[in-house]
Amino acid sequence: MRKYWDNSGPGAGLSPAAPQPVPSALTIGKVRIAPATVLAPMAGVTDTVFRRFIRNLGGCGLIMTEFTSADGIYRCRESKRKRYLHFYPEEHPISAQLFGSDPAILAEAAKIVEECGFDLVDLNLGCPAKKVVKCNGGSGLLRDLPHIKTIFEAVRAAVKIPFTVKFRMGWDDNEIVCVELAKLAEDCGLAAVALHARTREQGYSGNARWEWIAAIKDAVKIPVIGNGDIRTPEDANAMVARTGCDAVMIGRTAPSNPWIFRQIAQYNASLAATGVGTYDKPSELDRYNMMKTYFQMLLDEGYPHAAGKMKQFASWFTHGVPGGAILRKAVYEAKSEEAILESVEEFFASSVGREIAEVETGAELEAMPFATCG
Numbered sequence: 001m002r003k004y005w006d007n008s009g010p011g012a013g014l015s016p017a018a019p020q021p022v023p024s025a026l027t028i029g030k031v032r033i034a035p036a037t038v039l040a041p042m043a044g045v046t047d048t049v050f051r052r053f054i055r056n057l058g059g060c061g062l063i064m065t066e067f068t069s070a071d072g073i074y075r076c077r078e079s080k081r082k083r084y085l086h087f088y089p090e091e092h093p094i095s096a097q098l099f100g101s102d103p104a105i106l107a108e109a110a111k112i113v114e115e116c117g118f119d120l121v122d123l124n125l126g127c128p129a130k131k132v133v134k135c136n137g138g139s140g141l142l143r144d145l146p147h148i149k150t151i152f153e154a155v156r157a158a159v160k161i162p163f164t165v166k167f168r169m170g171w172d173d174n175e176i177v178c179v180e181l182a183k184l185a186e187d188c189g190l191a192a193v194a195l196h197a198r199t200r201e202q203g204y205s206g207n208a209r210w211e212w213i214a215a216i217k218d219a220v221k222i223p224v225i226g227n228g229d230i231r232t233p234e235d236a237n238a239m240v241a242r243t244g245c246d247a248v249m250i251g252r253t254a255p256s257n258p259w260i261f262r263q264i265a266q267y268n269a270s271l272a273a274t275g276v277g278t279y280d281k282p283s284e285l286d287r288y289n290m291m292k293t294y295f296q297m298l299l300d301e302g303y304p305h306a307a308g309k310m311k312q313f314a315s316w317f318t319h320g321v322p323g324g325a326i327l328r329k330a331v332y333e334a335k336s337e338e339a340i341l342e343s344v345e346e347f348f349a350s351s352v353g354r355e356i357a358e359v360e361t362g363a364e365l366e367a368m369p370f371a372t373c374g
Contacts, residue, residue, distance in 0.1 A: 021267075022268055032093075035059065036246060037059065037060050038064065039060050048091070049297050058262045072084070087117075120163070122165065125141055133200070142168065142170055178195055193223075197226070225245060226247070237271075263279040294317070
């Protein structure tokens with residue numbers, strides 16, 4: 001199936017489907033998600049700071065936690081548990097994602113999630129990491145549908161909040177089980193399913209195969225969320241047009257372009273108003289404000305090892321920035337949080353100064369809606 005950006009391969013040369021906006025809202029159980037866009041759960045990324053950062057930029061309907069060990073939540077002290085599951089009121093609606101393989105422990109962990117006030121609980125059947133698969137978690141469970149059924153039934157019986165699942169197509173091309181798994185989820189009372197349209201064997205390589213999202217949509221009546229290879233608003237609309245999915249989930253694009261959700265909303269609004277989808281692209285000032293805001297949020301949160309987190313995100317945040325390698329090098333070599341902030345200030349000084357000067361002198365400048373989020 002051809003994506004917006006895919007000009008080679010089996011789908012090349014096919015006429016693209018007519019633009020189909022991402023739905024304005026989605027209801028999972030009794031939880032209304034508007035717009036129908038989801039921040040994917042990502043280990044080491046979607047902590048409370050990044051979730052609030054994305055929420056504040058606008059356009060994201062549902063945010064999800066990092067995938068969290070059900071066994072760890074069940075067995076750890078309450079104080080440590082609160083740290084793992086901490087979130088702020090402005091993060092609603094929010095879903096907690098769990099991984100594990102023991103039905104009883106997953107059920108107990110889901111109860112804890114519900115007691116903490118999460119709006120939804122999600123089961124991870126997609127993580128391809130060897131250490132997770134080795135423990136029969138994540139995508140490791142895809143080879144045992146009867147056991148998955150037991151987990152579905154145990155968790156569904158344990159909580160009243162909507163229970164969802166995110167999974168991959170299957171273990172490899174010879175063991176594709178996603179349609180059967182989606183039907184199983186529906187039969188067991190789950191409220192929605194999300195497919196990352198790759199196999200466990202693929203990891204994050206190759207193209208996501210959206211045709212399997214379409215196959216699941218044809219097979220079940222519960223909401224279907226599509227995930228994989230959404231890099232632009234055009235991609236999001238192409239996925240909806242080609243699969244009929246009820247919502248789109250975005251993972252790796254979000255750290256490198258945290259405006260993606262707002263851009264999708266802009267694209268849909270302009271498409272509805274004029275028939276042509278357009279959206280704003282971030283300026284140097286926007287990027288400067290974005291980095292400074294996120295780094296300051298880490299410091300305000302008292303984030304442990306904030307400098308390490310800043311360095312981790314610097315590689316994403318400088319994606320597409322002219323001369324970004326210079327900034328990354330400066331950030332990586334910095335010895336403290338303050339030094340990192342100084343390197344950001346120094347790098348953007350000339351370009352941001354130019355933009356500010358143009359605004360102050362009344363020069364006509366493209367709209368910069370993102371800058372207000374700094």
